[in-house]
Structure formats: structure tokens, C-alpha cells
Amino acid sequence: MLVSFINWITDRVGRKPSVVAPLERMRIRPDGSKTNPLMIQFFTWDSLNERVSWWKHLEEEIPNLVEQGYTQIWLPPPNKAAEPEGRGYDAYDLWDLGEFARKGTIETRWGTREELLSACNIAHEYGIDIIIDAVLNHKLGADRHETFHAVPCRPENRLRTSGPVREIQGWTGFDYPGRGDKYSSFRWNQAHFTGVDFDNQTKTQEIYRIVGAGHEGWSRNVDAELGNYDFLLGIDIDHRHPEVQEDLLKWGNWILETTGAGGFRLDAIKHFDKKFLLHWIQTVKQRSGNPNLFVVSEYWSGNISNIMPYIRHFKGETAFFDVPLHTNLYHASLQREKYDLRQILKGTITQVKPGDAVTFVDNHDTVVGQSLESWVEDHFKVQAYALILLRGTGYPCVFYGDLYPNKECYNEDVAANLRLLVKARNKYAYGESRDYFAQRNSIAFVRDGNQEHSGCVVILSNKESPTFVHELRIDVKKDNAGLAYRNLMASDERKVQVDENGWGNFSCPANSVAVWVKDG
Known part of the structure; x- marks a missing residue:
């Protein structure tokens, strides 16, 4: 014991x-909302x-x-993106929401800060x-290039090099003229990145891993695809650098x-x-x-x-x-x-x-x-x-x-x-969900509803025959005995009558969706 x-x-x-x-x-919705x-x-x-x-x-x-x-x-x-029409995934300045004249524009593609x-x-x-x-993974559109040492890596396996260490010019200097120190005084340079994809000195497009004092190589805490998937594009941010961490946290x-x-x-x-x-x-x-x-x-x-x-x-x-x-x-x-x-x-x-x-x-x-x-x-x-x-x-x-x-x-x-x-x-789509996944080309599920919402019956079809109609016998529970259902997705007036045991014969035309809800 x-x-x-x-x-x-x-x-x-x-x-x-x-x-x-x-x-x-x-x-995921307003507080108190159901x-x-x-x-x-x-x-x-x-x-x-x-x-x-x-x-x-x-x-x-x-x-x-x-x-x-x-x-x-x-x-x-x-x-602010690296180009006037950039979507923002080509991130230049996270702190500029369309306020400062940089990259040929004040506003972003989407508009002004105001x-x-x-x-x-x-x-x-x-x-x-x-x-x-x-x-937060990468940056693009640096204000100036810097000279440093790097080693080219194989695109299919970034853990393997494709040549010796060399001196390159990388676009890694972000000075943000125009914004100055407003919102953030942090200035990015090569010490804050793990790699780049362009050598300005030779005009060569490759994946370069930055080496030298203070650089630890690719992060090991990333996906293992392509050997190591730290580098995606542009100028890869080193999230282990304490200055980088604090700026991103503040942002x-x-x-x-x-x-x-x-x-x-x-x-x-x-x-x-x-x-x-x-x-x-x-x-x-x-x-x-x-x-x-x-x-x-x-x-x-x-x-x-x-x-x-x-x-x-x-x-x-x-x-x-x-x-x-x-x-x-x-x-x-x-x-x-x-x-x-x-x-x-x-x-x-x-x-x-x-x-x-x-x-x-x-x-x-x-x-x-x-x-x-x-x-x-x-x-x-x-x-x-x-x-x-x-x-x-x-x-x-x-x-x-x-x-x-x-x-x-x-x-x-x-x-x-x-x-x-x-x-x-x-x-309508509230309450317990019950699946009717019994047919290869037609599956259905029922939402039982709650006190405020009446529920629904949903049928999906991927059958290609233009004249075929699926018929499924489905239990909507005895509480709904004698009620009629209509198809919200159809313009016809056809109704389904629920029997005394709560079952109904619900249909769905081929290659379509039927959403049956209580009539009235």
C-alpha cells in the first residue's frame, strides 16, 4: 500500500x-462573444x-x-520594403510604417503610416x-556594402562548402538616413548576420556564410532541410546576437x-x-x-x-x-x-x-x-x-x-x-460535430447546434458525373423529428423531412456542396 x-x-x-x-x-474573437x-x-x-x-x-x-x-x-x-512596390517580405526597416523618405518612397506599397x-x-x-x-528572418535593401570574409555554401546542402574562404563585399550596412534614431537607434552591420546571397565585389550570386571574429556559423536551431535551412534569402539575421535580440523584442x-x-x-x-x-x-x-x-x-x-x-x-x-x-x-x-x-x-x-x-x-x-x-x-x-x-x-x-x-x-x-x-x-455551424465519412466520393458531417444556433448537415462531393446525386441517410437526433431542412447552397425549394426517429434522407449533387439547415 x-x-x-x-x-x-x-x-x-x-x-x-x-x-x-x-x-x-x-x-480569436471579441471577449465574451460566443x-x-x-x-x-x-x-x-x-x-x-x-x-x-x-x-x-x-x-x-x-x-x-x-x-x-x-x-x-x-x-x-x-x-518599409527594399523597393517601392515591395510587399514587405523584402524587409528593409521594420520601424518605418510609411513615414520616412527611403527606397524611393515615403509610403509603403500599402499606404502611409497615418x-x-x-x-x-x-x-x-x-x-x-x-x-x-x-x-523577422531576413533583411534586404541595405544602405551600404561592407567588406568581410565568407565561404560559399552549396545550395542543396548548406553545411558543405563549395569553395575556400574569401573576401567579399556584402550589402549589410543599414544606417536608416531620414529616420535617424526615431523609434530605434540600432544600426545593423555584418556582425548581426549569418550570411548573404550576393558578393558585390565579383557580382556573384551565391549563398555565402559569413566567417570571422564573432560569427558562429549557421544556427543549429533551425530546420534540417537542405542540411541546414538557416539561410532563406537576402541577408540572414543572426538571432543569437544580443543586440539583434533586444531590437526585435522592442519592435x-x-x-x-x-x-x-x-x-x-x-x-x-x-x-x-x-x-x-x-x-x-x-x-x-x-x-x-x-x-x-x-x-x-x-x-x-x-x-x-x-x-x-x-x-x-x-x-x-x-x-x-x-x-x-x-x-x-x-x-x-x-x-x-x-x-x-x-x-x-x-x-x-x-x-x-x-x-x-x-x-x-x-x-x-x-x-x-x-x-x-x-x-x-x-x-x-x-x-x-x-x-x-x-x-x-x-x-x-x-x-x-x-x-x-x-x-x-x-x-x-x-x-x-x-x-x-x-x-x-x-x-448555423455550432455544437458537436459528427462525421459520416463512409463514401469515397462523398463525405458528410453534422453540427448539432446549441441553444442559440440550430446546427446544419454538410455534404461534400467530388464525383464528376453531371447528373449524379448523392443520397445519405443521416441522424439529426430525435429533437428535430418532424422538422424540414432546406439546402442553403441551392436555389430550388426541395425540402428534407426528418422522420419520427430523427433521421433524414439528405442529398448533394455531384461535385458540389450541400448545407442543409432547418427551414424557417
Whole structure:
């Protein structure tokens, strides 16, 4: 008896505390709200508005977004880019939000600092949170080059060199004339970077690892792809340098205070020193006094086994975009009816760690012609959105390019159906979710609803036959006996009558989505 008690005490003391899933404790909707939360990525790669600046366009759309049920807006990087039309991922100065005359412009691609802050204020008034895209891995567009020693590395394996140490000229000096010491007095030089991709002396494009006093080489706390994936592009930041760490930490809290934002989207974290990144998230939360700060990270891999070590490392401090689910959706769209829909969630963050999963169908990088091209084809786009918006696991993000007219990827029919699905999420998709994943070309799930919302029945099909109609017998529970359901996605008046035991014969046309809701 005593031995058993000692073993029990030892087990309880030695057991690691459980990690609370990030989506269970982060703010993803207004405090006190019981409505389904929803994020929108409010830009595409080539976003511009012909009439007003992007920030002004955002400000004008905020009331519409709130009315539709969106609770968070992910903005493009607001910082000054290396080029006038740069998107901000070519980060030049994080502290310049469109205020100083540098790189041929005062405003950023998206507008001026005043326009950004005005949009953020309107968002705050409407109770919708702004999410800042933080580009902390690299810099571009230095003000001057410096001379130092470096060694070229093989692009397919950055741990192996392709030549001897040599003297190069790298664009690593950032002096920020015009801004001066406003907001930050930190000045970057070669000591603050691990590598560059251009030798100005020989005009040679290669991956150069900087060597010499004070340089420790590539960080070992990064992804192992290509041997070591510390270097992504441009001028790679050394996150182990104490001056770098403090400036990035100060910026994190400054951008939150300046914009009133509710969190961050972290760009390209597989290339980032993950020990410092965890410290950065925890410190920014602590300094801001906001333990519920929203953070989502981009780790781009379709393989769940690559992502899980990162999820464990970050201990619930950040959610992750469900790239494996996007990959499954993409393959499903390519394979059409040959794809077994029963496997659509296999190997996804949504399946394994749903409280960590920010789900999406497409984004600015997956559009045809972009760096991570993997566009979910239009014939399957609505089915994909129905899965992430209505099923009840993961936290969905809608892509601007699928919702608003644009020259890159817009489909009017997709956008119209997407608006209906967002409406269904806001009004009906609540309560327990029960899956009917029994057919290869047609899967279904039921949301049972709650006291305020009546629930729904959702059916997805990838069958290609134009005349085929799926018929599924589904239990909606005895509480709904005798009630009629209508298909929110169809214009016809057909109804489904629920029998005395709570069962109904629900249908879905081939290659489409049906969302059955209570009539009346």
C-alpha cells in the first residue's frame, strides 16, 4: 500500500504539466462573444486598389467584414520594403510604417503610416482584431556594402562548402538616413548576420556564410532541410546576437502599442533560430501584459512529422497553419474523383492537434506562378472551404483572393458560394460535430447546434458525373423529428423531412456542396 502511494506521488510530481492548446487560450474573437471566430488574409501577392491605398481600402471594408462574421484581419507586412512596390517580405526597416523618405518612397506599397493607423483604429472601434505579419528572418535593401570574409555554401546542402574562404563585399550596412534614431537607434552591420546571397565585389550570386571574429556559423536551431535551412534569402539575421535580440523584442511590443494589434503571423519560422523565437513570443506577451496574444506561425511543410517537433518545442505559445491539410486539399483538386475523400484529414494538424491548427485553403504564396504554387482548383474550392469553415475543428482563415475581385485568382462563382459558407458558419455551424465519412466520393458531417444556433448537415462531393446525386441517410437526433431542412447552397425549394426517429434522407449533387439547415 505504502509503495503504491509513493509511486503515485512520484508519478504526479514527475509528470510534465499539460500544455493548453493555443486556440483554447488565445484571443480569436471579441471577449465574451460566443460566435464562431474567423480570420481573413486581407491581401494577395499583387494586391493594389485602383481608387485608394490598400490601407484605405481595408478601412472601408471593415464594417462589411464585421457584419459577415470575421473576427481577425491578417494584414500584409506593414514595414518599409527594399523597393517601392515591395510587399514587405523584402524587409528593409521594420520601424518605418510609411513615414520616412527611403527606397524611393515615403509610403509603403500599402499606404502611409497615418492610413495604417486610421484603419487599425476603425478595426478597434468595430471590435475586430488586427494581425501583424512579422518578417523577422531576413533583411534586404541595405544602405551600404561592407567588406568581410565568407565561404560559399552549396545550395542543396548548406553545411558543405563549395569553395575556400574569401573576401567579399556584402550589402549589410543599414544606417536608416531620414529616420535617424526615431523609434530605434540600432544600426545593423555584418556582425548581426549569418550570411548573404550576393558578393558585390565579383557580382556573384551565391549563398555565402559569413566567417570571422564573432560569427558562429549557421544556427543549429533551425530546420534540417537542405542540411541546414538557416539561410532563406537576402541577408540572414543572426538571432543569437544580443543586440539583434533586444531590437526585435522592442519592435514586437512597439508595433503592438502603435497599431493596437491583437497578435502576429510569424513568417518562415523553419529558417529561424527556434530557441530565440520561443523567447521572443514569451517576452513580447509578458512585456505587453497580454498572455492571450494571438500568434500563428508559418512552417511550410506538407509532412506532419516535420511539423510536430516544432509544435512540441513551442509549448502552445503559437498556433500553426495547417499546411498538410492545404496539401491534401490541393491533391484532392488535382486527382478529382480519383481522390478518396475519406482520407482528406489524414496526416493533418487538424486531425492530430486540432487546437493548434489554423486552417486555410490557399494564400498569397500558393497562387499559380508564386513561390509555393499549389492552387486548389476552382472545381474543388467550395468543398475545401466547406470543410474548414463548417466542420468545427481548427480555426479557419479565408483568402482575400477567393472573396474579392482581383486579377490573380478570382472566380465569381467561388466567391458567391464562399459568402454563403461564411454565413452558414456564422449562423448555423455550432455544437458537436459528427462525421459520416463512409463514401469515397462523398463525405458528410453534422453540427448539432446549441441553444442559440440550430446546427446544419454538410455534404461534400467530388464525383464528376453531371447528373449524379448523392443520397445519405443521416441522424439529426430525435429533437428535430418532424422538422424540414432546406439546402442553403441551392436555389430550388426541395425540402428534407426528418422522420419520427430523427433521421433524414439528405442529398448533394455531384461535385458540389450541400448545407442543409432547418427551414424557417
